[in-house]
Amino acid sequence: MTGKPPGEETRKAAYLVKTARHVVVLTGAGISTPSGIPDFRSQGSGLWTKNNPMEVASLSAFRYRPEVFFAWLRPLAAQIGKALPNLAHQALADLEKAGLIKVVITQNIDGLHQAAGSQTVLELHGSTKSLTCLSCHRSVQMEQFLDEFVEQGKLPYCPNCGKLLKPAIVLFEEMLPAAVWQSAEVHCRQADLMLVVGSSLEVSPAGGLPWTALEHGAKLVILNFTPTYLDEQASVVIHADAAEILPQLAAHAMETG
Ligand SMILES: [Zn+2]
Numbered sequence: 001m002t003g004k005p006p007g008e009e010t011r012k013a014a015y016l017v018k019t020a021r022h023v024v025v026l027t028g029a030g031i032s033t034p035s036g037i038p039d040f041r042s043q044g045s046g047l048w049t050k051n052n053p054m055e056v057a058s059l060s061a062f063r064y065r066p067e068v069f070f071a072w073l074r075p076l077a078a079q080i081g082k083a084l085p086n087l088a089h090q091a092l093a094d095l096e097k098a099g100l101i102k103v104v105i106t107q108n109i110d111g112l113h114q115a116a117g118s119q120t121v122l123e124l125h126g127s128t129k130s131l132t133c134l135s136c137h138r139s140v141q142m143e144q145f146l147d148e149f150v151e152q153g154k155l156p157y158c159p160n161c162g163k164l165l166k167p168a169i170v171l172f173e174e175m176l177p178a179a180v181w182q183s184a185e186v187h188c189r190q191a192d193l194m195l196v197v198g199s200s201l202e203v204s205p206a207g208g209l210p211w212t213a214l215e216h217g218a219k220l221v222i223l224n225f226t227p228t229y230l231d232e233q234a235s236v237v238i239h240a241d242a243a244e245i246l247p248q249l250a251a252h253a254m255e256t257g
Contacts, residue, residue: 006238010245013195013221013236014252020193020219023101025092026209030198030224032108034086034243037079058172066164070155073167077142078150080109080128085116088197088242091250093117098254102191105184107199107206109169122184124176124206131165133158140165176205188213195221198242201228223249 017023029039055061056072085093093116095101104113105122111129113121131140138160145156145165156165170176188194194213201207210220210230220234223242231237238245 006240006245007248009236009238010248011252013223013238014249016193016219016221016235017095017100017195017249017253022187022190023095023193023195024187024191024213024218025101025104025195025197026199026206027092027104027106027108027113027197028199028201028203028206028224029108030200031086031088031106031242031246032083032110032112032198034088034241035083035110035112037083037108037110037112038076054172059174062164062166062171066155070149070153074150074153077128077146077167080111081146081150083110083112085112086243088246089113089116089118091246092197095250095253096120100253101195103184103187105187105206105209107203122180122187124170124180124184126167126169126177128167128169130168131156132168133161133163134166135163136161139168142167181205184209185212188218189216191216191218193221194218195223196228196230197223197246198225199228200224200226201230 033039056068061069089112092101092104092113096118103120103122104118105124106113107124109125109128111127129142131142136158138158140159148154149156158165188209189212191213194210196210201210214220214233220230221236222228222231222234223238223245225239
């Protein structure tokens with residue numbers, strides 16, 4: 001813990017959000033765990049303990065052992081399919097509507113920011129909401145395949161060429177989507193305040209974005225359960241649940257006067 005009263009730190013963070021010109025938010029798994037979604041990339045979550053993620057959530061698994069890949073994806077897709085945005089997602093959507101934040105950059109693949117009403121969202125690791133054909137490049141919505149996949153394990157095939165469709169999530173061995181990454185970097189260079197929510201900043205390269213912002217003169221607010229490598233550099237650090245703190249932060253930031 002920081003040793004300071006969280007209420008005071010929350011007010012301080014709210015003041016920084018209110019007075020900044022270009023606020024960029026980076027979110028990670030911690031914002032979606034209150035919605036029941038396990039951390040897809042960190043060890044220790046149920047999804048990881050059964051299998052080595054590098055082997056099952058990789059491009060080569062998709063290509064050469066698709067049954068193993070889709071068996072890994074199925075419980076995650078089921079959880080994401082029924083998950084609802086929580087108060088932290090809602091608070092960020094409210095802050096955007098109020099004109100107080102410019103963009104949400106997320107490491108999450110669950111689409112919950114958009115479900116909460118956020119308009120400008122950069123999904124660094126893609127999304128489970130669509131599928132892509134690696135053969136003919138057709139993009140298809142996941143919705144039409146989701147029920148049969150989750151309930152019966154039926155795999156999604158391309159309606160155009162018949163090949164197996166790949167979920168539009170960034171797998172191990174895959175690059176981040178270039179245009180999304182570039183846009184995230186531009187925002188971080190323009191930012192005068194970066195708000196990190198629910199990310200331990202351990203996954204590269206996303207975890208380096210707050211450093212880019214700092215290097216270009218931004219202040220940093222970190223709201224995460226566990227310490228990060230940038231806590232020492234941050235103006236405010238709150239080690240707490242985002243779904244509890246972020247609505248308070250948003251309410252203070254949107255207060256008039
Ligand atoms: Zn195809």
